Amino acid sequence: MDAVKENLAIEVRGLRKAYGSTVAVDGLDLAVPRGEVFALLGPNGAGKTTTVEILEGFRRADAGEIRVLGTDPRAATAEWRSRVGIVLQSTGEFEELTVAEVVHHFARYYGGADDPDKVIDRVGLTGKRDARAEKLSGGQKRRLDVALGIIGRPELLFLDEPTTGFDPEARREFWELIRGLAAAGTTILLTTHYLDEAEALADRVGVIAKGRMVALAAPADLGDRRTATATVSWQGPNGTESERTHTPTAVVNALAERFGGEVPGLTVSRPTLEDVYLAMIGKEEAA
Numbered sequence: 001m002d003a004v005k006e007n008l009a010i011e012v013r014g015l016r017k018a019y020g021s022t023v024a025v026d027g028l029d030l031a032v033p034r035g036e037v038f039a040l041l042g043p044n045g046a047g048k049t050t051t052v053e054i055l056e057g058f059r060r061a062d063a064g065e066i067r068v069l070g071t072d073p074r075a076a077t078a079e080w081r082s083r084v085g086i087v088l089q090s091t092g093e094f095e096e097l098t099v100a101e102v103v104h105h106f107a108r109y110y111g112g113a114d115d116p117d118k119v120i121d122r123v124g125l126t127g128k129r130d131a132r133a134e135k136l137s138g139g140q141k142r143r144l145d146v147a148l149g150i151i152g153r154p155e156l157l158f159l160d161e162p163t164t165g166f167d168p169e170a171r172r173e174f175w176e177l178i179r180g181l182a183a184a185g186t187t188i189l190l191t192t193h194y195l196d197e198a199e200a201l202a203d204r205v206g207v208i209a210k211g212r213m214v215a216l217a218a219p220a221d222l223g224d225r226r227t228a229t230a231t232v233s234w235q236g237p238n239g240t241e242s243e244r245t246h247t248p249t250a251v252v253n254a255l256a257e258r259f260g261g262e263v264p265g266l267t268v269s270r271p272t273l274e275d276v277y278l279a280m281i282g283k284e285e286a287a
Protein backbone atom coordinates (compact mmCIF):
# COMPACT_ATOMS: atom_id res chain seq x y z
CA MET A 1 0.00 0.00 0.00
CA ASP A 2 1.40 3.44 -0.81
CA ALA A 3 2.08 6.19 1.72
CA VAL A 4 -1.05 8.20 0.88
CA LYS A 5 -3.32 5.21 1.43
CA GLU A 6 -1.66 4.33 4.71
CA ASN A 7 -2.49 7.83 5.82
CA LEU A 8 -6.20 7.25 5.32
CA ALA A 9 -8.30 5.97 8.21
CA ILE A 10 -11.28 5.48 5.91
CA GLU A 11 -11.29 4.92 2.18
CA VAL A 12 -14.47 4.13 0.29
CA ARG A 13 -15.06 3.94 -3.43
CA GLY A 14 -18.33 3.27 -5.23
CA LEU A 15 -20.22 2.21 -2.11
CA ARG A 16 -23.71 0.92 -2.82
CA LYS A 17 -26.44 -0.53 -0.66
CA ALA A 18 -30.10 -1.13 -1.45
CA TYR A 19 -32.88 -2.43 0.76
CA GLY A 20 -35.22 -4.08 -1.76
CA SER A 21 -36.07 -1.34 -4.21
CA THR A 22 -34.84 1.47 -1.89
CA VAL A 23 -31.34 2.56 -2.85
CA ALA A 24 -29.90 3.85 0.45
CA VAL A 25 -26.31 4.44 -0.72
CA ASP A 26 -25.72 5.06 -4.38
CA GLY A 27 -22.06 5.07 -5.41
CA LEU A 28 -20.52 6.94 -2.49
CA ASP A 29 -16.83 7.90 -2.37
CA LEU A 30 -15.12 9.01 0.83
CA ALA A 31 -11.55 9.42 2.06
CA VAL A 32 -10.85 10.44 5.65
CA PRO A 33 -7.21 10.97 6.62
CA ARG A 34 -5.98 9.80 10.00
CA GLY A 35 -6.45 12.42 12.69
CA GLU A 36 -9.33 14.18 10.94
CA VAL A 37 -12.73 14.98 12.45
CA PHE A 38 -15.19 14.41 9.63
CA ALA A 39 -18.91 15.19 9.86
CA LEU A 40 -21.48 13.54 7.62
CA LEU A 41 -24.52 15.74 7.10
CA GLY A 42 -27.69 15.02 5.20
CA PRO A 43 -31.46 14.95 5.56
CA ASN A 44 -33.37 12.05 7.13
CA GLY A 45 -33.07 8.97 4.98
CA ALA A 46 -30.05 10.28 3.03
CA GLY A 47 -28.00 7.15 3.79
CA LYS A 48 -25.72 8.33 6.61
CA THR A 49 -26.47 5.58 9.12
CA THR A 50 -26.32 2.90 6.44
CA THR A 51 -22.90 4.18 5.35
CA VAL A 52 -21.58 4.34 8.91
CA GLU A 53 -22.93 0.88 9.74
CA ILE A 54 -21.18 -0.56 6.69
CA LEU A 55 -17.91 1.07 7.76
CA GLU A 56 -18.38 -0.37 11.24
CA GLY A 57 -18.89 -3.85 9.80
CA PHE A 58 -22.51 -4.10 10.96
CA ARG A 59 -24.00 -4.10 7.48
CA ARG A 60 -22.81 -5.59 4.22
CA ALA A 61 -22.45 -3.37 1.18
CA ASP A 62 -23.83 -4.56 -2.15
CA ALA A 63 -20.83 -3.10 -3.96
CA GLY A 64 -17.81 -0.90 -3.44
CA GLU A 65 -14.28 -0.90 -2.12
CA ILE A 66 -14.03 -0.25 1.60
CA ARG A 67 -10.95 0.14 3.77
CA VAL A 68 -11.24 1.12 7.41
CA LEU A 69 -7.88 1.30 9.20
CA GLY A 70 -6.54 -0.59 6.21
CA THR A 71 -8.99 -3.48 6.54
CA ASP A 72 -12.21 -4.40 4.77
CA PRO A 73 -14.77 -4.41 7.61
CA ARG A 74 -16.33 -7.53 6.04
CA ALA A 75 -13.16 -9.38 7.02
CA ALA A 76 -12.80 -7.73 10.42
CA THR A 77 -10.89 -9.45 13.18
CA ALA A 78 -11.15 -8.97 16.94
CA GLU A 79 -7.89 -7.00 16.76
CA TRP A 80 -9.44 -4.59 14.21
CA ARG A 81 -12.58 -4.23 16.35
CA SER A 82 -10.50 -3.27 19.35
CA ARG A 83 -9.07 -0.32 17.36
CA VAL A 84 -12.50 1.01 16.39
CA GLY A 85 -14.87 2.76 18.82
CA ILE A 86 -18.55 2.89 18.06
CA VAL A 87 -21.37 5.00 19.46
CA LEU A 88 -24.62 3.89 17.93
CA GLN A 89 -27.82 5.96 17.75
CA SER A 90 -29.24 4.24 20.82
CA THR A 91 -28.26 1.37 23.04
CA GLY A 92 -29.75 0.74 26.45
CA GLU A 93 -29.08 -2.95 26.97
CA PHE A 94 -27.65 -2.63 30.46
CA GLU A 95 -30.58 -1.13 32.27
CA GLU A 96 -30.04 -3.15 35.45
CA LEU A 97 -26.36 -2.24 35.88
CA THR A 98 -24.90 0.95 37.31
CA VAL A 99 -22.84 3.36 35.22
CA ALA A 100 -19.63 2.20 36.95
CA GLU A 101 -20.51 -1.48 36.45
CA VAL A 102 -21.23 -1.05 32.73
CA VAL A 103 -18.03 0.89 32.03
CA HIS A 104 -15.84 -1.47 34.11
CA HIS A 105 -17.50 -4.42 32.38
CA PHE A 106 -16.72 -3.03 28.91
CA ALA A 107 -13.14 -2.19 29.89
CA ARG A 108 -12.50 -5.92 30.32
CA TYR A 109 -13.11 -6.51 26.59
CA TYR A 110 -10.02 -4.50 25.64
CA GLY A 111 -6.37 -5.27 26.24
CA GLY A 112 -5.42 -1.60 26.32
CA ALA A 113 -8.56 -0.15 27.91
CA ASP A 114 -8.52 3.28 29.50
CA ASP A 115 -9.15 3.71 33.23
CA PRO A 116 -12.95 3.33 33.61
CA ASP A 117 -13.22 5.92 36.37
CA LYS A 118 -11.33 8.48 34.29
CA VAL A 119 -13.60 7.80 31.33
CA ILE A 120 -16.70 8.20 33.53
CA ASP A 121 -15.30 11.52 34.64
CA ARG A 122 -14.49 12.64 31.09
CA VAL A 123 -18.07 12.10 29.97
CA GLY A 124 -19.34 13.97 33.04
CA LEU A 125 -21.03 11.04 34.78
CA THR A 126 -19.03 10.89 38.01
CA GLY A 127 -22.05 12.12 39.94
CA LYS A 128 -24.09 9.26 38.46
CA ARG A 129 -21.54 6.45 38.72
CA ASP A 130 -23.74 4.43 41.10
CA ALA A 131 -27.00 5.14 39.30
CA ARG A 132 -28.58 2.33 37.27
CA ALA A 133 -28.49 2.91 33.52
CA GLU A 134 -32.30 2.74 33.40
CA LYS A 135 -32.55 5.74 35.73
CA LEU A 136 -30.40 8.04 33.58
CA SER A 137 -31.89 10.88 31.56
CA GLY A 138 -31.72 10.71 27.76
CA GLY A 139 -28.64 12.94 27.63
CA GLN A 140 -26.93 11.01 30.41
CA LYS A 141 -27.58 7.73 28.56
CA ARG A 142 -25.86 9.20 25.50
CA ARG A 143 -22.88 10.11 27.66
CA LEU A 144 -22.74 6.52 28.85
CA ASP A 145 -22.85 5.39 25.20
CA VAL A 146 -19.91 7.71 24.49
CA ALA A 147 -18.01 6.30 27.48
CA LEU A 148 -18.43 2.79 26.06
CA GLY A 149 -17.28 4.02 22.65
CA ILE A 150 -14.01 5.43 23.98
CA ILE A 151 -13.15 3.00 26.80
CA GLY A 152 -10.99 0.91 24.43
CA ARG A 153 -8.93 3.98 23.40
CA PRO A 154 -9.93 3.66 19.75
CA GLU A 155 -7.83 4.95 16.85
CA LEU A 156 -11.05 5.64 14.99
CA LEU A 157 -14.32 6.65 16.61
CA PHE A 158 -17.74 6.54 14.96
CA LEU A 159 -20.40 8.75 16.51
CA ASP A 160 -23.91 8.53 15.11
CA GLU A 161 -25.88 11.63 16.16
CA PRO A 162 -23.98 11.78 19.44
CA THR A 163 -25.64 14.79 21.09
CA THR A 164 -29.30 14.17 20.34
CA GLY A 165 -31.13 14.92 23.59
CA PHE A 166 -28.28 16.90 25.18
CA ASP A 167 -28.96 20.23 26.80
CA PRO A 168 -26.80 23.14 25.52
CA GLU A 169 -24.32 22.88 28.38
CA ALA A 170 -23.91 19.13 27.94
CA ARG A 171 -23.33 19.65 24.21
CA ARG A 172 -20.56 22.16 24.88
CA GLU A 173 -18.96 19.72 27.34
CA PHE A 174 -19.27 16.93 24.81
CA TRP A 175 -17.61 19.11 22.16
CA GLU A 176 -14.69 19.66 24.53
CA LEU A 177 -14.42 15.91 25.02
CA ILE A 178 -14.34 15.34 21.25
CA ARG A 179 -11.76 18.10 20.78
CA GLY A 180 -9.59 16.43 23.41
CA LEU A 181 -9.84 13.07 21.65
CA ALA A 182 -9.04 14.70 18.31
CA ALA A 183 -6.06 16.54 19.81
CA ALA A 184 -4.77 13.19 21.06
CA GLY A 185 -4.89 11.90 17.46
CA THR A 186 -8.19 9.96 17.34
CA THR A 187 -9.84 10.00 13.92
CA ILE A 188 -13.54 10.78 14.30
CA LEU A 189 -16.42 10.28 11.93
CA LEU A 190 -19.67 11.73 13.19
CA THR A 191 -23.13 12.16 11.80
CA THR A 192 -25.20 15.05 13.03
CA HIS A 193 -28.24 17.14 12.26
CA TYR A 194 -26.80 20.08 14.19
CA LEU A 195 -24.98 22.39 11.81
CA ASP A 196 -23.36 24.29 14.67
CA GLU A 197 -21.96 21.00 15.94
CA ALA A 198 -20.44 20.24 12.54
CA GLU A 199 -19.02 23.73 12.40
CA ALA A 200 -17.61 23.53 15.94
CA LEU A 201 -15.98 20.13 15.56
CA ALA A 202 -15.32 19.10 11.99
CA ASP A 203 -12.21 19.69 9.90
CA ARG A 204 -14.36 18.76 6.90
CA VAL A 205 -18.03 18.10 6.30
CA GLY A 206 -19.55 15.86 3.66
CA VAL A 207 -23.16 16.37 2.62
CA ILE A 208 -25.06 13.25 1.58
CA ALA A 209 -28.30 13.45 -0.35
CA LYS A 210 -30.09 10.45 -1.83
CA GLY A 211 -27.14 8.18 -1.08
CA ARG A 212 -24.54 10.34 -2.82
CA MET A 213 -21.91 12.78 -1.61
CA VAL A 214 -23.03 16.11 -3.04
CA ALA A 215 -20.54 18.43 -1.32
CA LEU A 216 -17.30 18.09 0.59
CA ALA A 217 -15.39 20.98 2.18
CA ALA A 218 -14.20 22.61 5.37
CA PRO A 219 -17.27 24.06 7.14
CA ALA A 220 -16.13 27.63 6.38
CA ASP A 221 -15.81 26.85 2.66
CA LEU A 222 -18.97 24.86 2.04
CA GLY A 223 -21.04 26.35 -0.78
CA ASP A 224 -18.44 29.13 -1.30
CA ARG A 225 -19.44 30.74 2.00
CA ARG A 226 -16.27 32.78 2.23
CA THR A 227 -17.02 34.66 -0.96
CA ALA A 228 -20.82 34.68 -0.73
CA THR A 229 -22.67 38.00 -0.77
CA ALA A 230 -22.48 39.71 2.62
CA THR A 231 -25.19 41.71 4.33
CA VAL A 232 -24.19 44.90 6.14
CA SER A 233 -26.79 46.19 8.62
CA TRP A 234 -26.86 49.26 10.83
CA GLN A 235 -29.25 51.51 12.70
CA GLY A 236 -30.28 54.45 10.55
CA PRO A 237 -32.45 57.39 11.65
CA ASN A 238 -35.60 55.46 10.63
CA GLY A 239 -34.68 52.02 11.97
CA THR A 240 -32.59 49.11 10.74
CA GLU A 241 -31.08 49.51 7.29
CA SER A 242 -29.13 46.92 5.32
CA GLU A 243 -27.23 46.47 2.11
CA ARG A 244 -26.23 43.25 0.33
CA THR A 245 -22.75 43.54 -1.13
CA HIS A 246 -19.66 41.74 -2.40
CA THR A 247 -17.49 44.50 -0.94
CA PRO A 248 -18.58 44.83 2.71
CA THR A 249 -15.36 46.57 3.79
CA ALA A 250 -16.01 49.42 1.36
CA VAL A 251 -19.61 49.73 2.59
CA VAL A 252 -18.46 49.80 6.24
CA ASN A 253 -15.82 52.44 5.41
CA ALA A 254 -18.42 54.62 3.70
CA LEU A 255 -20.78 54.21 6.67
CA ALA A 256 -18.02 55.11 9.15
CA GLU A 257 -17.39 58.25 7.22
CA ARG A 258 -21.09 59.11 7.04
CA PHE A 259 -21.55 58.58 10.83
CA GLY A 260 -18.22 60.22 11.63
CA GLY A 261 -16.91 57.17 13.53
CA GLU A 262 -18.82 54.32 15.18
CA VAL A 263 -21.67 52.96 13.06
CA PRO A 264 -24.67 52.27 15.34
CA GLY A 265 -25.77 48.58 15.47
CA LEU A 266 -23.26 47.54 12.82
CA THR A 267 -23.25 43.87 11.73
CA VAL A 268 -21.68 42.19 8.72
CA SER A 269 -22.94 38.68 8.01
CA ARG A 270 -22.50 35.99 5.41
CA PRO A 271 -24.65 32.88 4.96
CA THR A 272 -24.37 30.47 7.89
CA LEU A 273 -23.48 26.83 7.41
CA GLU A 274 -27.17 26.12 7.91
CA ASP A 275 -28.13 28.60 5.14
CA VAL A 276 -25.81 27.03 2.57
CA TYR A 277 -26.68 23.50 3.71
CA LEU A 278 -30.43 24.08 3.37
CA ALA A 279 -29.98 25.70 -0.05
CA MET A 280 -27.87 22.73 -1.16
CA ILE A 281 -30.34 20.14 0.11
CA GLY A 282 -33.26 22.05 -1.39
CA LYS A 283 -31.58 21.93 -4.81
CA GLU A 284 -30.78 18.22 -4.50
CA GLU A 285 -34.33 17.36 -3.49
CA ALA A 286 -35.78 19.36 -6.34
CA ALA A 287 -33.44 17.62 -8.85
Ligand SMILES: Nc1ncnc2c1ncn2[C@@H]1O[C@H](COP(=O)(O)OP(=O)(O)OP(=O)(O)O)[C@@H](O)[C@H]1O
Pocket residue numbers: 019022023024042043044045046047048049050051
Ligand atom coordinates in the same frame (compact mmCIF):
# COMPACT_ATOMS: atom_id res chain seq x y z
N1 LIG B 1 -33.13 -1.99 7.60
C1 LIG B 1 -33.68 -1.31 6.61
N2 LIG B 1 -34.59 -1.87 5.80
C2 LIG B 1 -35.16 -1.20 4.78
N3 LIG B 1 -34.86 0.09 4.47
C3 LIG B 1 -33.97 0.72 5.24
C4 LIG B 1 -33.33 0.05 6.35
N4 LIG B 1 -32.47 0.93 6.93
C5 LIG B 1 -32.57 2.08 6.22
N5 LIG B 1 -33.46 1.94 5.21
C6 LIG B 1 -33.79 2.99 4.21
O1 LIG B 1 -32.59 3.43 3.59
C7 LIG B 1 -32.59 4.85 3.42
C8 LIG B 1 -31.38 5.46 4.13
O2 LIG B 1 -31.56 5.31 5.54
P1 LIG B 1 -30.45 5.74 6.61
O3 LIG B 1 -30.94 5.29 7.94
O4 LIG B 1 -29.14 5.26 6.15
O5 LIG B 1 -30.54 7.32 6.49
P2 LIG B 1 -29.94 8.46 7.44
O6 LIG B 1 -29.29 9.43 6.53
O7 LIG B 1 -29.11 7.86 8.50
O8 LIG B 1 -31.25 9.08 8.07
P3 LIG B 1 -31.52 9.78 9.53
O9 LIG B 1 -30.95 11.15 9.43
O10 LIG B 1 -33.02 9.80 9.57
O11 LIG B 1 -30.90 8.92 10.58
C9 LIG B 1 -33.93 5.34 3.92
O12 LIG B 1 -34.80 5.45 2.81
C10 LIG B 1 -34.40 4.23 4.85
O13 LIG B 1 -35.80 4.16 4.88
